[in-house]
Structures are given as C-alpha cells and as structure tokens.
Amino acid sequence: MVLRPPGPATRPRNRKQLIVEAAGQVFSERGYHAASMEEIAAGVGISAAALYRHFPNKYALFAECADVMADRLVAAMDEATLPDVLAALIRVTVAHRASGGLYRWEARYLERADRQALRAKFRQVVERVAELVRREYPFPGEHLRAVAALGAIGSITMHHTSIAQRRIEELLLASARGVVGADPATAAGSAGLVELPAQPVPRTRRAEILAAAIPLFARDGFANVTNGQIAQSVGLAPSAIYRHYPGKVDILVAACLQAAGLLAQAVERSLQQAADPLLALTAAYVAYSFEHNALNSVAEAEVRGLPVDLRQPLLLAQREHITAWEQQLRTARPELDSRQARLLVHAGFGVVVEAGRALRWQDTPDHRDVVTALVVGALR
Known part of the structure; x- marks a missing residue:
C-alpha cells in the first residue's frame, strides 16, 4: 500500500457565508471601527489575505453583513398570520443572535445609498407586520406597535442571557404579542x-x-x-x-x-x-x-x-x-x-x-x- 501525502485542504463551498457570520458577530460585539479584518479572518480560520479575496475592504464586508440580515427578515414575511410572522422573525433573529444586532447601532456607519437600501428592506418588514396588526387589533397606532414589537424581538441580539432556544422563542413571541395588543x-x-x-x-x-x-x-x-x-x-x-x-x-x-x-x-x-x-x-x-x-x-x-x-x-x-x-x-x-x-x-x-x-x-x-x-x- 502506497501512502500519498495529504493534498491541500478543501475550501468549504460556503466560505463566504462563514465569513459574513463571523464578521457580523465581531461587528456586533466590538463595533464597526474597533473590529479588524485580521480578527474576522481568525474567527473563520483563514488568513487576512484570503479574506480580502472575498471582500476588498472592511466596509464592503460590513455592508454585506447588514444586508444579509435584512434579507433574512424579509424572507420571513411569507407567513399568513400575525403570530406566524412574528414567530418566523423570532426564529431568524434567535438563530443569528450573535450578529443580528448590527443594524441597531452600527448601521449609521453605512454610506448613504447602502443605508437607504437597508431602511427600505426594514420598511418592508414593518409594513407587513403593521398590516397584520391592523387586522388582528383594529385600533389606531398599528405602525408604532409593529415597530415596537420588532424592537422586543431584536432585543435578544443585545445581551447574552442564556436560556434554552425554545424558551427564548416562546418568551419573545408572548412579549411581541403583548406589544401589538397593548392599549x-x-x-x-x-x-x-x-x-x-x-x-x-x-x-x-x-x-x-x-x-x-x-x-x-x-x-x-x-x-x-x-x-x-x-x-x-x-x-x-x-x-x-x-x-x-x-x-x-x-x-x-x-x-x-x-x-x-x-x-x-x-x-x-x-x-x-x-x-x-x-x-x-x-x-x-x-x-x-x-x-x-x-x-x-x-x-x-x-x-x-x-x-x-x-x-x-x-x-x-x-x-x-x-x-x-x-x-x-x-x-x-x-x-x-x-x-x-x-x-x-x-x-x-x-x-x-x-x-x-x-x-x-x-x-x-x-x-x-x-x-x-x-x-x-x-x-x-
């Protein structure tokens, strides 16, 4: 039996996705300016040079992170009822808890065109939730209640309290429903x-x-x-x-x-x-x-x-x-x-x-x- 020397490591097909996940976490925890490409590369297990083959600079990676999270939330809008939409938004947010808080404070560092595109996607989410709130709780203020409910859901990205994922989702759903039904x-x-x-x-x-x-x-x-x-x-x-x-x-x-x-x-x-x-x-x-x-x-x-x-x-x-x-x-x-x-x-x-x-x-x-x-x- 002839032993062959090991070949080069196979590059994972989802490396770009892994980079975005790691970067979102670093940006969320440390802030845009304090984060470094070297730190992000280390989180993925690659060199900084390899990271730059995917993204030309830190800003491009930052903008991609914010955009990806917004796209995930928009994709959760396919459900038909208010509880189902809220539950879908919660699942997405909890699944990406470490990186999902990026938009709350750091989005102000986006360039104007990128910031406007991001706001348009969030507006789509808010309008869909507000529409369903109006149907289920037909009294004034549905837009504000929708925004506030999304704030309750997004709060999970801003702290590290450890609870079983299923219980987190139950608590956030009850909290968000309490918000949209608040008089x-x-x-x-x-x-x-x-x-x-x-x-x-x-x-x-x-x-x-x-x-x-x-x-x-x-x-x-x-x-x-x-x-x-x-x-x-x-x-x-x-x-x-x-x-x-x-x-x-x-x-x-x-x-x-x-x-x-x-x-x-x-x-x-x-x-x-x-x-x-x-x-x-x-x-x-x-x-x-x-x-x-x-x-x-x-x-x-x-x-x-x-x-x-x-x-x-x-x-x-x-x-x-x-x-x-x-x-x-x-x-x-x-x-x-x-x-x-x-x-x-x-x-x-x-x-x-x-x-x-x-x-x-x-x-x-x-x-x-x-x-x-x-x-x-x-x-x-």
Missing part, C-alpha cells in the same frame, strides 16, 4: 408620575466640553467626531481639550458615567412610595429615555468599544439597573425565573429604543404614555 389607555397619565433628575447645568469648562461632545457623539458616532469639532463647539483651541480630558475616550467614559448616574437616580425616585412599582419604573425609564435621548444613545451604542478596564464600572452600573428591573418584574410575575425576567426586561428596553426612534424622540406626555403602555405590554 395606550392603560398607561394614560403615567407621564405625570415621573419626576426625573434634572440635566446637569455645565458650570465648568470640563462640563461644557462634555455637554458639547454628547450630541456630536450621538449624531455622528464616537469614532467620527474629532477633538477639533468638540473644541470648536465650546470656543476652544483643540489643544485646550487636553487640559480637561487626557483623550477623547475619557470624554466618552464621562458621558457614560453621567448616563448611569442619572438613570440610577430616576429608578430610585420612581420606586419611592409607588402603588404599582413596575409601572412606575417603566414610566421613569421611558421618561429618562426621551429627556436624555442623546446621552442615553451614546452610552448604549459606544460602551462596547471602550477598553475593558474603562468598561467595567459601566457594566457594573448596567447590571445593578437590570437587577432592579428583575426584582420588580418577578414580584409582578412570580412564575418567571431570573433569566427569563432579564430577557423580558431587555425586550422592554428594545421597545423603548425602536418606538422612541419611530416617534423621533419628540418628548410629549402622550408619547411617553404610549411607549410606557407598549413596554408594559412587553413585560406583562
């Missing part, structure tokens, strides 16, 4: 229950720099904002920034810590002498999200890109916030265990993000009330 009248007047801590008034140059940087980070993304832009907005020379912050990342950390502090105060105030603690907590979170939208979006979108040592205190604050929610939800629904409660809490957060965006974050009592009702629907 805004159930939370009427909830905005009047909330007394938020005031936005800090910038009284020092350091505070002025922070206040100027937050809307820039929210609008353009942390990586795209320069110290020169921040300095110009407060009438300083770029070099003067360094007398107050060692670097741009330190401004971002300060913004995230400010968001965490204001949110903690809002939670504490909402739970004092509340007749319905879960409703009070929900109303406070919704009010905070509207009133401090730029600050909150920066903290949510950019914390993943921070160095590990700078991220730890922020992650600790996030865990404490989730724990407060978990306790209130399990009091209202004792059949839930802690992981199930956390999953639903994140679903509620997803509702706020997507419903708030749909309402363009226009802060009115009516908007706060309706979003509060949608979140309560997701939780209860």
